[in-house]
Amino acid sequence: MNSLFKNIAVFLVIMTTASCTADFLTLTPTDVLTDANFFVTESDAQSALIGVYAQLQDESTFGNVVDAANLDWTMSGDLYEQDQNTPRVQLEMLSLPANNLYIGQLYAGLYQGIARANFVIGRVEQMDKLEAGAKASIIGQAKFIRGIFYLKLVNYFGGVPLVITELNASSKLDIPRSPVADVWKQIELDLKDAAAVLPIVWANSNDVGRATKGAALGFLVKAYLWQEKWGDAITASEDVINSKAYDLLPDFRSVFLETNENNKEILFSTQYSSLNNGIEGNGLDVRSAPRGASAEFIGRGANSNFVPQTKWINDFERDQTGKIKDQRYWGVIIGPGEHHQEMTDFVMPLAFPNGYTKTGYIVTKYWQKASVVNSGLNTPILRYSEVLLNYAEALNEESRSEDAMKLVNKVRNRAGLDDKPLNLAKDKTLDAIFNERRFEFVWEPSGAFSDLNRRDRFIDFIRKNRADFAKIDVDSKPWLAVKPILLPIPLAAWNVNKSLVQNPGYPAF
Numbered sequence: 001m002n003s004l005f006k007n008i009a010v011f012l013v014i015m016t017t018a019s020c021t022a023d024f025l026t027l028t029p030t031d032v033l034t035d036a037n038f039f040v041t042e043s044d045a046q047s048a049l050i051g052v053y054a055q056l057q058d059e060s061t062f063g064n065v066v067d068a069a070n071l072d073w074t075m076s077g078d079l080y081e082q083d084q085n086t087p088r089v090q091l092e093m094l095s096l097p098a099n100n101l102y103i104g105q106l107y108a109g110l111y112q113g114i115a116r117a118n119f120v121i122g123r124v125e126q127m128d129k130l131e132a133g134a135k136a137s138i139i140g141q142a143k144f145i146r147g148i149f150y151l152k153l154v155n156y157f158g159g160v161p162l163v164i165t166e167l168n169a170s171s172k173l174d175i176p177r178s179p180v181a182d183v184w185k186q187i188e189l190d191l192k193d194a195a196a197v198l199p200i201v202w203a204n205s206n207d208v209g210r211a212t213k214g215a216a217l218g219f220l221v222k223a224y225l226w227q228e229k230w231g232d233a234i235t236a237s238e239d240v241i242n243s244k245a246y247d248l249l250p251d252f253r254s255v256f257l258e259t260n261e262n263n264k265e266i267l268f269s270t271q272y273s274s275l276n277n278g279i280e281g282n283g284l285d286v287r288s289a290p291r292g293a294s295a296e297f298i299g300r301g302a303n304s305n306f307v308p309q310t311k312w313i314n315d316f317e318r319d320q321t322g323k324i325k326d327q328r329y330w331g332v333i334i335g336p337g338e339h340h341q342e343m344t345d346f347v348m349p350l351a352f353p354n355g356y357t358k359t360g361y362i363v364t365k366y367w368q369k370a371s372v373v374n375s376g377l378n379t380p381i382l383r384y385s386e387v388l389l390n391y392a393e394a395l396n397e398e399s400r401s402e403d404a405m406k407l408v409n410k411v412r413n414r415a416g417l418d419d420k421p422l423n424l425a426k427d428k429t430l431d432a433i434f435n436e437r438r439f440e441f442v443w444e445p446s447g448a449f450s451d452l453n454r455r456d457r458f459i460d461f462i463r464k465n466r467a468d469f470a471k472i473d474v475d476s477k478p479w480l481a482v483k484p485i486l487l488p489i490p491l492a493a494w495n496v497n498k499s500l501v502q503n504p505g506y507p508a509f
Contacts, residue, residue: 060109072448077466104490117146140197144211147190215268237391252331274376281374284366290356299370479505
């Protein structure tokens with residue numbers, strides 16, 4: 001999808017000027033780019049759409065940093081954040097103040113993406129001369145992105161202001177929170193509208209990486225799981241599976257390789273490019289590689305921000321000799337004395353220097369080569385293995401536990417693990433599903449806090465798996481007694497929208 005990156009700057013100019021036209025401006029310039037003379041051709045509309053996709057790249061939204069690392073995997077405790085700066089420690093200890101830096105970034109970044117999507121949807125709908133198929137496709141893609149931004153908002157914050165039209169300088173900005181049910185209804189509508197018009201596979205190779213029908217249905221399943229609409233989740237899952245567009249790759253490591261992007265296992269990933277000096281790239285390789293590693297292996301300074309906790313490593317299934325059997329470990333992790341999967345000359349020292357990693361282990365999922373510019377590696381957001389496990393969860397709730405376990409075993413077999421029994425009780429089947437999530441999706445948006453939270457499993461999980469559980473002092477934090485647990489509405493959001501009411505358990509504004 002590198003061709004989609006070309007005109008982001010054009011869109012940003014339009015976004016900046018779109019809300020700034022004063023009433024006394026009666027002339028329409030023809031030599032200056034404005035919102036009034038921009039949405040004329042399909043090329044204009046596609047350029048604006050690129051800007052909506054661009055917001056996915058932000059670390060605060062779908063860059064797998066703020067949500068996947070800082071929030072989901074650090075809060076569950078399977079990743080350790082080595083910098084230990086104050087806002088990250090707040091998340092790690094589940095203190096969750098309303099002025100937390102990363103919670104504020106998440107909320108603001110998601111609404112910025114929604115604003116861009118609303119802008120494109122509204123303007124393209126007014127383009128009378130745009131061919132009907134192109135119009136439907138552009139609007140469908142924008143609705144898909146708006147839907148997944150709202151899905152992340154309702155996941156973390158519950159009911160939020162529901163804004164589905166373009167706002168400008170004259171708009172009323174004190175917008176109260178909508179009921180959770182209304183937000184879910186809009187998410188379902190957006191994703192269904194997208195699924196109705198988007199292709200299973202894009203015919204033009206330049207379009208690979210755009211939203212597809214399968215991606216829209218896959219996220220719709222996630223929305224159904226949150227709402228416990230098990231039958232709907234089964235139907236949508238079967239639509240994805242029956243499309244035959246996706247499959248598990250035989251080799252787990254190959255799913256994530258930059259040389260194999262947008263492969264058959266990926267329903268949706270955030271697209272990056274290292275071209276143009278890495279302007280459209282990400283820094284996940286720097287966040288992954290051990291601090292102090294030679295430039296030969298990273299190319300620029302490494303931070304080893306997020307490293308696997310020892311408990312997570314110890315819980316991998318092993319053979320009779322004590323060696324880890326699970327190929328997911330060997331695919332994306334290296335520990336003391338082990339060499340990097342691609343850069344085999346790099347070996348983790350047995351006695352590792354301070355700063356390398358607190359635990360002795362490094363995630364290599366996003367660190368595959370040395371680079372002096374930002375990485376062009378795409379970040380996985382929704383994979384086929386999650387489709388299978390989501391489907392299994394819904395089947396289990398509909399008393400089809402044997403069918404569910406067949407799907408669990410399919411994921412396990414790819415990891416080199418033996419089948420689990422098909423006749424497990426319903427609760428044990430759910431345990432098996434969540435166990436596979438934990439080892440399948442490290443440092444991805446699934447498998448940790450959010451999934452555990454929606455099934456009211458989070459507190460029990462950290463009680464069992466976090467060595468520092470007593471230090472967290474769950475009983476002193478009333479927001480952790482709310483079901484589901486919600487993040488606080490950020491103070492910065494309330495400062496500009498006094499209609500916002502804080503979530504239960506937190507101090508009122």
